[in-house]
Amino acid sequence: MDIEKVKQAAELIRKAKYAVAFTGAGISVPSGIPPFRGENGLWNTTDPIFLEIEFFQKKPLQSWLKIKEIFYDKLGDALPNEAHKILAQMQQRSYLESIITQNIDHLHQKAGSKHVYEIHGTYTQLICTACSTEYDMSFADLNYLPPTCFVCKGILKPDIVFFNEPIPAFAKKRSFEEAAKADVFLIIGTNAEVLPAADIPVKAKEHGATIIEINIEETHFTREITDIFLQGDAAQIMTELGKQLYL
Structure with a gap:
């Protein structure tokens, strides 16, 4: 883990006017969900x-x-990990406005997060x-x-959302609206290969957001739109990010 990059990311979040998180399966892997x-x-x-x-x-x-x-x-017994908890604490401290998630596991809400848009239900x-x-x-x-x-x-x-079904209209609308408003946009645990989810971080970048990406491996986001890439386990990096934000 590159601590200097984590400190840099924390400073951007601290100064952000409207930070939004975009999460995928990788954030829930430490909770035992494949x-x-x-x-x-x-x-x-x-x-x-x-x-x-x-x-x-x-x-x-x-x-x-x-x-x-x-x-x-399996999902009923799954518990939020540190990554979910830190995001909830960031919302409570007004460092984070909303969460857009591709996950169906409800762990963000279990951790205490509000304004969660579940684009896959x-x-x-x-x-x-x-x-x-x-x-x-x-x-x-x-x-x-x-x-x-x-x-x-x-x-x-x-x-x-099953294969060949549209994503919920309200969640889709709000997700793109949140992305357009963000000046800092966190991508956590996803390479978002499926449309229209893959377009949400791109929308944030097009509207001037600084992109912070947390993933185990580089993705197409890393190469195309990411400004700060924090490589590693989502729970570990979010724990360190929480420390830098004094949560």
Whole structure:
């Protein structure tokens, strides 16, 4: 870890008028949640077809069985790590305005963060595929799959963005608005290969933001838009960043 670069990043955050964080799977790896892609990625052992909306619509039981295994049997016990906690503390101290996340794990909220825009949805909500009634996940007994709607008996779907589904309009709109307002923009634990998420940091750069990137390895952001690259584990670097900000 390059401490001088961390100090430089902390000073930029301290002076920022409107800092925004953009997070991906890498921030939750220290919490025991595997990423989808990469060396230990979920797609190495699980066929992504189970998260295609067309497959879910045709075979909801098969899809739900896999969804329960890879998400609901694991995420409920996952706890925020230091990276999530430091971001929450940064918000409390007014160093950070908002968080845009590609994660569905709800760990930013568990850590105490507000103004979190979940562009790929959240596993904590379910939505009826027939009448669009929304439920908290605690409503459903996942021992009986697929769960069904109390109102119309339609099949419930996790309120996460499946492959070939659009991202939520409100989250998309607010994410791009936040990126455009940012004068400091933190990229943490993501290379954002999927559109439109990949365009959000670019929007921040186009509007003059200084880009601070925290990732295990260099990404296309590092080469194209990043101003300060902090290489390493998100929890470790965010812990040091928190120290420099006296959190």
